[in-house]
Amino acid sequence: MAHLTGVAVTPFGKHPGRGPVDLMEEAALSALADAGLPREAVDGLVSGYATTYPHLMMGTVMAERLAIRPRHAHQAQVGGATGAVGIILARHLIAAGACRHVLVVGGENRLTGQSRDDAVKTLAGVGHPVHEVPLGASIPAYYALVAARHLHETGASEADLAELAVLMRRHAAAHPGAQLTKPITVADVMASKPIATPLKFLDCCPISDGAAAVIVSAEPLQGAAIRIAGWGEAHTHQHVSEMPDDLGLGAKLAAAQAFDTAGRSAADMRLLGLYDSFTATLAVFLEALGFAAPGRAGPAAHDGRFSREGRYPLNLHGGLMSYGHPGVAGFLAHVVEVVRQMRGEAGERQVADAPLAYCHADGGVFSSHAGFVLERTA
């Protein structure tokens, strides 16, 4: 039985002069301290990648840096879903009896380690090298195509999407590590400069430096016992040109498997950590997974459903959109926040009670989906 026993996240934003390995080391050591584990107890390691440091063997780079000799070490690479897939892989290693304590870690100096143009260009390369990238498509353009289709199909408005950006900013204001904390309104989002219609600057997550780490263990350690009750993945396509007609299909498949293996339903959840690279990403997930009616994610956010006091508190650290997005660490920060909330350690951000949570991320353009149900058992 796999448990999340240690979590850590650095502040997101600017960490000038610090590389991916420096940032990941900080998060890893901090997660070990959180678990109360000595370094040498780590016998499995799943590292993320870093676009600013495209090393072929990041897993063993991190093992060497941390001076550990794991029985399993490698690097996972499924875009924004990497952290989620890493945690599911850690669960499988533990279920197989191959490891007892697996470190999942990601971090990058994506903001200060390269120029903004380089960052945008590198990320655009997730598109098809012949049929998409040469057309001048970028990550925001790929997601804009999905966003435009989503608005067309559901009748939701750009202002509806903006509500999700406003919500993430409000949540980030309560976290000292968040990159963006200045309050924003729907009007601010609507007035921000267009990036790729219908997405505007404030519909997009920022680029950040930062790192996060999670320890997955065979048994609970100190503090509350948070077990991985269910897990699911779905890989429906890679390129937006070949995405299914149903924009939420991958999310639905992964979540259905996660809820099924957990013996739970979406309605059982009391806390959410959902990937929010763009407002439209979050809207598609909330609606595909049944947390909002089609086209109604924005109005539901406006009405408080995803607030700290609401039915489905969501990304209480501010998500990618406001806590920040340094690549692989972006979604791991969602997991860190969910675990802290489930343990009752979130201070002024604390929800009343959250015994069950669902976490979900996508990588590529809704390409690779991974989700898991967390359950507090003691």
Place this chain on the structure above:
Amino acid sequence: MSGVAIQSCGACGRSWQFRRAACPACGSSSVAEAEAGGGGTVWSVTTVLRAPLPELDVPGGYGIALVTLDEGPRIMCRAEAGISIGDRVRVALGEDGLPRASRA
């Protein structure tokens, strides 16, 4: 014809754009090269105002559309300004060899 290369399956008739050794629908390796007729419908469209490369930045941005060809495949095209989801378009290769969608 449009000049846009696609592939089609000799067994089930499915067509697609990305080069493959076997049909993504039925798995048959009876794959034939084909050329799209050029007719299609806009599935989604965006105007990109922040290009991924500085040399692509132009005033007013540029359009990118996903067009569902009449043969079935959904392909990415540069898009004429002002086209909307659901519009009928003609797709043809531009001088740069990239597919362009314009109002039919």
